[in-house]
Amino acid sequence: SISKATIDRLPLYFRALRNAQEEGLDIISSDELGRRLSITPEQIRKDLTSFGQFGKKGVGYYVNELKKNVSNILGLDNHWNMAIVGVGHLGAALANYQNLGMLGFQLVALFDRKPEVIGTTVNHVQVEDMERVSEIVHERNIKIGVITVPAAFAQDVADRLISAGVKGIWNFAPAKMCVPDDVCIVNEDIFTGLSTLSYHMVHM
Amino acid sequence: SISKATIDRLPLYFRALRNAQEEGLDIISSDELGRRLSITPEQIRKDLTSFGQFGKKGVGYYVNELKKNVSNILGLDNHWNMAIVGVGHLGAALANYQNLGMLGFQLVALFDRKPEVIGTTVNHVQVEDMERVSEIVHERNIKIGVITVPAAFAQDVADRLISAGVKGIWNFAPAKMCVPDDVCIVNEDIFTGLSTLSYHMVHM
Ligand SMILES: NC(=O)c1ccc[n+]([C@@H]2O[C@H](COP(=O)([O-])OP(=O)(O)OC[C@H]3O[C@@H](n4cnc5c(N)ncnc54)[C@H](O)[C@@H]3O)[C@@H](O)[C@H]2O)c1
Ligand SMILES: NC(=O)c1ccc[n+]([C@@H]2O[C@H](COP(=O)([O-])OP(=O)(O)OC[C@H]3O[C@@H](n4cnc5c(N)ncnc54)[C@H](O)[C@@H]3O)[C@@H](O)[C@H]2O)c1
Incomplete structure (x- = not known):
């Protein structure tokens, strides 16, 4: 079983491998991967071994194969239908963020309750009235809200998304959230990136 | 010296301690802190010891004091003047995000190059022409872009922000960035939160 710390690093492995792939690398050493993730090569090898990935001794890891395996473990090979609720500044920025579509996350619905927002189109998706959330979550098999x-x-x-059948919540609102045990939630807090920057600026 | 893994957890400690403070807790055990961060109490004690924080044996940590110390290490007691460049959907959402102002990060300038955006006001800050970036970064002592x-x-x-004197860059654009050694950069990638959600949904 994989440690939480390793799981939290998996998306960073995926991103580093995707970059390596774009650069045309076929093989990447644990040294180089460690440099790109700012962790030791020993930690790299420990992480990857813990989910069954063994590099070629003295050579490294095959980029395409490793990226495919990491993607698999992260569930990115699945097709997730996603809805965004609240099409204000942040909601619209997420709806427009092209990269999300490339990773198995498909934006299939937008909801708001402001009359002037309902009926507008963002990134080819029409904004629906919040009142229709239950009907549309079922109809479009939406799993992520x-x-x-x-x-x-x-x-x-x-609560409304969950009772309509959503199984994963990606929350950006600065509120303490309660969900049932069979629903996953990730609370996104942009503040952590800025405080990491602050730490490094103080300790330069 | 503190490990990178511990440094990356520091913002999460800060957030958990801030929540504990809001709940009125005076003391928090490493068990409870571990629960809130989803890591073991042993890891909590190891992290906190590595930057000189020793709990009261059998009791835990004093919330206010620990939060103050973590905040100090993160440099949140500093006052950072910040500018946002690109006041589209995401830029406007960040400009409006109230919580940032509470953490020593003060939004003092907004820049764009679209005529219809320049001159508008977001969260009491007027959007300036990108042409004036050098002048305004100096004038307003802006350290974070x-x-x-x-x-x-x-x-x-x-490049423009850095030559004007900015020392920290918080980048949201999906681009490979190059900065000099005396400048810090954090590349924010919203994708990591979503792929963490995907992992948990696949492995529920
Ligand atoms: N977590 C982070 O890092 C971070 C960063 C920036 C903003 N935020 C948060 O994201 C949220 C949105 O920020 P924003 O600047 O886009 O706000 P905004 O005011 O521009 O947008 C909010 C939208 O939600 C809609 N809405 C409100 N109540 C609704 C409801 N019950 N059902 C459906 N739609 C509803 C509004 O009509 C509006 O269009 C806020 O909670 C803000 O604090 C978080
Ligand atoms: N990292 C993430 O997780 C994440 C999430 C969402 C969006 N994004 C990225 O954030 C960026 C902004 O997204 P958005 O949806 O707000 O885009 P947007 O098109 O709504 O806003 C971009 C703004 O930048 C301005 N601009 C363009 N070039 C400029 C320049 N040279 N100088 C000053 N201003 C300039 C435009 O006039 C516009 O107002 C994009 O790169 C997008 O891919 C990243």
Whole structure:
């Protein structure tokens, strides 16, 4: 079984391998991978061994194969239908972010409750009235709900998505959230990136 | 010296301690802190010891004091003047995000190059023409630049901010970035949160 620390690094492995692939690399050493992830080659080898990936001794890892395996473990080979609730600044930025579509996450619905937003189109998807959330989650087999409404409304929006059948919540609202045991939630906090920057600037 | 893994956890400690503070907790055990961060109490104690924080045996850590120390290490007690370049959907969402102001990061400038955006006001800050970036970075002692322009323009924007005197770059554009050794950069990739969600949904 894979440690939480390793699991949290997996998306970073995926990103580093995708970059390596774009650069045309066929093989990557644990030294080079470690440099790109800012961790030791020993930690790299430990991580990758823990999910059954063994490099070629003295050579490294085959980039395409390793990326495919990491992608598999992360579930990126699955096809996830996704809805964004709250098409304000952040919701619209996420809806427009092209890269998400490339990773098995397909934006299939947008919801809002402001009359002037409902009916508009963002990235080829029409914004629907929040009132239709249950009907549309079923109809479009939506499994992931992205919450980008103000904090005060986040829990209610989560409850509605979950009772409609959503199994994963990606929450951006700065609110403490409660979900049932069979639902996954990731609380996104942009603050962590900025405080990491602050740490490095203080300790330069 | 603190390991990279511990440094990366520091913002999460800060957030957990801030939540504990809001709940009115005076003391928090390593068990409880571990629960909130989803890591073992042993790892908690190891992390905190590595930057000189020793709990009260059998009791735990004093919340206010620990939060103050973590904040100090993260440099959040510093006052950082910040500018956002690219006031589109994502830039406007960041400019409006109230929580940033509470953490020593003060938004003092916004830049864009679209005539219809320049001169508008977001969260009490007026959007200036990109042409004035050098003058305004000096005038307002801006140390952190946030890049939320399309990928093709990101490096050029970074170069301009850096030559104007910015020492930290928080980049959201999906572009490979080059900065001098005396400048810090954090590349924000929203994809990692979503792929973590995907992992948990596949392995539920
Ligand atoms: N986590 C982070 O790092 C981060 C960063 C920036 C913003 N945010 C948060 O993201 C959220 C959105 O920010 P924003 O700047 O885009 O806000 P915004 O005001 O521009 O957009 C919010 C949208 O949600 C809609 N809405 C409100 N209540 C709703 C409901 N019950 N059902 C459906 N739609 C509803 C509104 O009509 C509006 O279009 C806020 O909670 C903000 O604090 C988080
Ligand atoms: N990293 C992530 O997780 C993530 C998530 C969403 C979006 N994004 C990225 O963030 C960026 C912004 O996304 P968006 O949806 O807000 O785009 P947008 O098109 O709504 O906004 C871009 C803004 O930048 C301005 N701009 C362009 N070139 C400029 C320049 N040289 N100088 C100053 N301003 C300039 C434009 O006028 C516009 O207002 C894109 O690169 C997008 O791919 C990243």
